[in-house]
Amino acid sequence: MQLEQALTILKDEGYKYTEKREDILNFFNKEDGYRTASDLLNYLSKKYSGISYDTIYRNLHLFHDLNILETTELGGEKHFRLSCGHDEHHHHFICKSCGKTKAIESCPMNHIRQNFDGYYIENHKFEVYGLCPSCL
Amino acid sequence: MQLEQALTILKDEGYKYTEKREDILNFFNKEDGYRTASDLLNYLSKKYSGISYDTIYRNLHLFHDLNILETTELGGEKHFRLSCGHDEHHHHFICKSCGKTKAIESCPMNHIRQNFDGYYIENHKFEVYGLCPSCL
DNA sequence: TTACAAATCGTAATGATTACGATATGATGA
DNA sequence: TCATCATATCGTAATCATTACGATTTGTAA
Ligand SMILES: [Mn+2]
Ligand SMILES: [Mn+2]
Ligand SMILES: [Zn+2]
Ligand SMILES: [Zn+2]
Numbered sequence: 575m576q577l578e579q580a581l582t583i584l585k586d587e588g589y590k591y592t593e594k595r596e597d598i599l600n601f602f603n604k605e606d607g608y609r610t611a612s613d614l615l616n617y618l619s620k621k622y623s624g625i626s627y628d629t630i631y632r633n634l635h636l637f638h639d640l641n642i643l644e645t646t647e648l649g650g651e652k653h654f655r656l657s658c659g660h661d662e663h664h665h666h667f668i669c670k671s672c673g674k675t676k677a678i679e680s681c682p683m684n685h686i687r688q689n690f691d692g693y694y695i696e697n698h699k700f701e702v703y704g705l706c707p708s709c710l
Numbered sequence: 711m712q713l714e715q716a717l718t719i720l721k722d723e724g725y726k727y728t729e730k731r732e733d734i735l736n737f738f739n740k741e742d743g744y745r746t747a748s749d750l751l752n753y754l755s756k757k758y759s760g761i762s763y764d765t766i767y768r769n770l771h772l773f774h775d776l777n778i779l780e781t782t783e784l785g786g787e788k789h790f791r792l793s794c795g796h797d798e799h800h801h802h803f804i805c806k807s808c809g810k811t812k813a814i815e816s817c818p819m820n821h822i823r824q825n826f827d828g829y830y831i832e833n834h835k836f837e838v839y840g841l842c843p844s845c846l
Numbered sequence: 847t848t849a850c851a852a853a854t855c856g857t858a859a860t861g862a863t864t865a866c867g868a869t870a871t872g873a874t875g876a
Numbered sequence: 877t878c879a880t881c882a883t884a885t886c887g888t889a890a891t892c893a894t895t896a897c898g899a900t901t902t903g904t905a906a
Contacts, residue, residue, distance in 0.1 A: 590872050590883060611862075626886045631863065633884095647783055650894090651862070670832065678825070682818035682836060689814070692843040693803065700818060700836045707828040726852060726903050747893075762855045767894065769853095786863090787893070 575657045577603055580642045587640060594622065598633055599642075599656075607673030608646060608653035646701065667702040671709040678702065711793045713739055716778045723776060730758065734769055735778070735792075743809030744782060744789035782837065805842035814838065 580599050585591065601617050602609065611630050618625045634654055637643040643654045646668070653673065658664075666675040683698055716735050721727065737753050738745065747766050754761045770790055773779040779790045782804070789809065794800075801814040819834055 629885055678822055680821060686814055694841040694846055695838060696840040698838040702831060702834040704832040705830040710830055765854055
């Protein structure tokens with residue numbers, strides 16, 4: 575997702591423009607991988623010495639609700655990244671070292687739906703973890 | 711996994727037999743689904759009024775290390791269940807209401823390994839969430 | 847029955863996340 | 877430009893799951 579697109583979503587939805595919000599988006603744009611709330615707090619603390627947890631989490635949740643960020647749970651901690659932008663449903667390899675991802679185009683649900691007659695399927699999670707070539 | 715098998719593992723590995731340990735195994739045996747540390751604490755508190763968190767978590771981790779329990783993270787909280795016993799690698803549908811599972815025999819990794827030349831793949835997670843027929 | 851390592855207790859610490867009253871600040875229109 | 881006001885942020889405490897640890901108890905083997 576592009577930064578401008580994200581800022582447009584905020585404006586269209588009636589949220590205010592703030593420099594912190596732009597910095598948060600810039601952070602995720604340059605990081606290009608899954609990052610935690612505390613990663614973001616460390617980054618913003620350089621510029622805004624007294625930044626509040628409330629600001630961090632409120633904006634992370636807002637951006638997630640607006641589909642600007644996507645999230646996953648890794649090792650008991652929520653991680654965030656800019657939404658992919660692809661519009662077809664897909665999954666990810668995630669590098670445990672740098673947090674960067676590689677798309678997995680095929681979805682395993684297609685192969686197994688037939689085995690769940692009588693079940694209500696709400697969602698699913700398929701993620702592959704390891705090390706990317708540059709971290710190896 | 712059978713209770714007797716679990717108790718044998720404990721004995722063979724040199725761990726002591728305690729009534730609490732047997733009660734923990736009985737709990738997971740009768741529950742037949744993913745349960746949290748706090749589910750277990752509530753259950754054991756009926757019989758052992760002052761049971762310690764240390765006892766709960768120490769035994770959960772021990773049983774997991776001995777492959778008596780398997781674990782997954784649901785909604786930011788670790789859940790435990792008796793190990794399946796199947797020896798072929800597989801995945802699970804998990805009912806969000808009762809925690810019971812249904813095996814998924816096929817593993818999506820088989821189809822996509824070829825796309826990860828140059829990557830080190832450490833592990834993967836594939837879980838399907840929803841409601842089982844009896845919870846519907 | 848004794849001895850001792852293992853297990854448990856009681857309770858505090860930790861770390862991520864949430865909560866909330868007080869204050870500051872973007873956006874809007876007069 | 878200024879006044880207004882809803883939104884955003886701050887400062888800080890609370891919450892929740894999990895971990896930590898010294899003191900005490902207990903299972904096991906000699
Ligand atoms: Mn993607
Ligand atoms: Mn199974
Ligand atoms: Zn990497
Ligand atoms: Zn169910």
